[in-house]
Amino acid sequence: MIEPPGPRYAVQMINIEKYFGLVCALKNVTFDVGRNEIVGLIGDNGAGKSTLVKILTGVFPPTNGQMVVAGRQVNFKTYNVKQAHAHGVETVYQDRSLGEKQVLWRNFFVGREILRPFGFIDVKKEKAIADEIMVNTIGFRGKGITADSKVSKLSGGERQGVAIGRAMHFEAELIILDEPTVALSLKEVRKVLNFVHKIKEDGKACMYISHDIQDVYEISDRFIIMDRGEIVASIAKQDITLKALDDFLLEYAHGLKDKEA
Template sequence: MTQTTTPPGTPVIELRNVSKTFGEVRSLSGVDFAVYPGEIVGLLGDNGAGKSTLVKTVMGFHAPDPGGEIWFNGERIDDWSVARARDLGIETIYQERALCEKQPIWRNMFMGREPRTKWGLLDVARMRSESARLMSDHMGFTSAAVHPDNVVATMSGGEKQGVAITRALYFDANLVILDEPTVGLSLTETKKTLDFVSGIKTAGKSAIFIDHNIFHVYPVVDRLYVLDRGKVAGIYQKSEISMDDLIERLYHVARTGSLN
């Protein structure tokens, strides 16, 4: 396995010696994985490599097998669960985007976390004004034609991803998990989505970017993990490896299951 230079500081999330077994199938085997503050980490691997199991472990859906540990900001967490991960600021943006297409942008931005007035009513004016500010400051929408009352279904795929990412950052996500966010998007929409992903780093937050398309992952990440058959086959600092070299190593892993 090729090991990259370790970033300084304490990881936001760290998995130590994590394995996960389902019946007789071992989906993860002794995985060490970490994401540092302000870092975007790419997660690559063929189907069946263990990417989904690893990410679902980070999200709290799966508890590690005995012997595995999960650490958050330097503290070992024993009661790991979806609720615990959410409380600690881990937000997931799925490829289907998890937006209500028939609702306006402002509804989607605050869904499930709506502010209320002192009388206990929904503070619609605040949600609309905050959505307008977020759309301008974080999503780059300056046209008067794009308004918080626009229905999400009228937006492009890239713009929808922007709503989901901006929503996560607004609610102080420490770690954003992006599950194949460019699937089904056009070239223009993909570029817009990748710009939004870069904005996560600009905001000082961290992200895990899972995708099959290395041409989408490579430009926006700082480090890359390559998984193969439940194990970490390689870790690379982007500055230490070119895209062409990385592609060759991925081909080699797919053929042999090893980087040696």
């Protein structure tokens, strides 16, 4: 296969370390995510997954280490959430990602409004684009949801879909989902998983964090496993069955890997 032009990786982290006071939350974290790769990040509570995501998305800098996003070296002195957006890194949180009282089309463009020459918001254009995203990017057809629907009327899965659709519209190269299915019904979870399949089809990258191994297994190309702040394995899906992955994780959960060392 001929490689398309442009950077090969959506992100590379090199020897990232994060201390909270004396607590070491991340140690020697080195990994990459390919530009069209879906990576499942797995690990027990407190393993450091969300901390890693926060560094990636510009919430806070690491104590040490380097990061390259879409081929560009990140300067942590200036890197923040806004710059992460500019670099094509977007994240979707369970609740906070969408303004409840807003109508959908407004919500799509918060902070990135399309303006007409005199500085007024171009409502017509924003609505048309919101409609287009809903039908083509996230596949809402009919079902009574329009660009004028209130966010509060949407189900959990639909909200995740809107947030993902927004990230896709603004051409996110890497979409990070940190437990996007917590508190969703099975049907809603299915929607979120389908959105992730769509990210893959669209040629973009995704980092997916969930405690549901079956879900992670379905959508990922590769699994990165964390244990107490360190990356302990990176396994391609083709090299492991769901059962074997589950057993592997159980061994860590029971501390068997410690005894081996």
